[in-house]
């Protein structure tokens with residue numbers, strides 16, 4: 666693997682190799698990447714993903730250089746992404762980049778001398794999140810085949826649900842996509858699932874949709890991607906999961922969320938055994954350690 670830019674690029678074998686490696690990095694500290702440098706370029710807000718990449722590199726004995734403020738980088742002077750990639754790849758051994766434009770990670774990869782990891786390109790993809798989501802399902806349920814995976818929230822602008830759907834399509838799963846009509850799952854994802862013969866349903870009905878889920882993957886409405894702020898206001902509280910709903914409708918589901926959570930999961934769910942969203946954060950470090958060792 667030269668770069669990790671999207672979920673579809675990974676074969677089932679490659680996914681399983683990464684997950685297996687991640688298993689060996691849980692609670693690991695070592696010097697495997699001593700002398701290597703990760704450039705973490707975050708041109709869009711991030712807490713988890715950036716700190717998770719940085720932690721992963723530190724736990725492997727490597728070091729990190731980063732940009733977290735576009736205003737403090739040469740992009741603010743008009744430098745193109747192509748040139749930034751050419752420059753940064755002369756400092757670093759691997760680059761993790763997050764940028765508001767879909768497709769930006771590909772531009773980076775085309776101009777970089779070193780491997781590029783897409784850490785979120787606008788409403789495009791977020792393949793390392795998908796890998797850590799896969800790892801969470803494997804750790805918490807132990808299998809992918811036969812699962813009913815329900816995704817709720819902003820399936821149009823969110824980059825996590827589509828990235829995970831592409832990866833899970835390597836297995837015998839069925840999906841339910843629960844969203845308001847304005848925020849339906851991207852058409853290209855549905856075409857991909859059709860081609861692969863993976864069943865999915867779409868509904869606006871939250872209670873009906875989440876019934877009997879094995880995996881309930883909740884997402885926030887992506888405020889920053891709405892052209893019309895009123896549209897966001899109308900949709901922002903459309904679905905709220907609480908303890909009572911979980912108990913009544915999907916008592917055996919694991920509940921996942923890429924975070925940040927805004928209103929879509931009420932805090933009374935946090936104490937439930939079903940809630941795995943903070944576990945996801947923990948697993949993410951091991952997955953990124955696995956990737957960094959495979960790419961450098």
Ligand code: NCD
Nearest residue numbers: 713714785791885923924925
């Ligand atoms: C997500 C992202 O940035 O796409 N966060 C993350 O990386 N864990 C989800 C989101 O912002 O809603």
